[in-house]
Amino acid sequence: MKYLVSLLCVVSSTALAHGPTPQKTDESVLVNLSPEVVWKKLSEPCAIQDWHPSVTTCEAPEQNKRVLTLKSGGKIYEEFDEVLVSEMKISYRLGANSDTKAMPVSSLNGRISIKAEGSGTRVSWMVRYYRVDTTNEPPPGTDDEAARNAVNAYVKQGLANLEASSPKK
Template sequence: MKLLIAILSLAIATPALAHGPTPRKTDETVTVKANAESVWAKVSEPCAIAKWHPEVTACEKVDDKTSNITLKNGGKIQQQVDELDVANKTLSYRLGGEIALEALPVSSLTGRIKVDADGSNAKVSWMARFYRFDTGNEPPEGQDDETAQNAVDGFIKAGLAGLEAGK
């Protein structure tokens, strides 16, 4: 009986020790004092992010779905468009390639930007799901959930503020 209890205890404890990071989420919305069509034109144009996002200093279009983005902090990320739904004004993307820690402290990220008409204004929603940079059980400081959450929250809020300011 003791042996059975020991085996069951080990079987239950083992998956808990192997648990990796939990996916994180950011979901922000702003109202932009411009019509939805003009805001969508900014969001959907390849590399236009360098014009309206204050954290982006440059963008180079690689092909119809891929752009290399340089951030103000010197980091570089590659954005790959998964879907551009013109009818619903929705851009779905992911970060591709190797994501440098100094760019964004995440190991992976998928996002969606949606523009809706709100009277004569535009409601812009930006959602991202991501994992911290270090996906091990005990990440070092700077590669943990809190750091990743703060960085992604800050990036998205800054982008929405840029759109809101009419850049």
């Protein structure tokens, strides 16, 4: 019995020390443009500076990589894993050296997909990420809430601006 109690104490204490949980942002918007026009806006690596209000400049130093400078002054390095023209999908991840003050995450994987819907185009943007501080008790600004707020705002601002820049019906 003594061993059973000891075992339960060990199991319960390790269950409490689990680290961060993955977070997810999944948003979409209907844009009044053809899929081909939307694809061109999204698939050109540095076209993001033309449609995302948080991005002031973009550089593409190598194929499948870009460096985004945000209005906050921080830089985000992104690497494209897939650009599937036939499916109109882009998969990317946060690259090394990204400014964690600009985007308080330790890792991030995103996917943007485009599908015809009615006379417009459905743009879906899904992101999975972990907070910047992966310890059990992160300080404010490095926790799940900070990561969620930053990623949600970034995705929603981008999609809202795409929708606002499309012609009204």
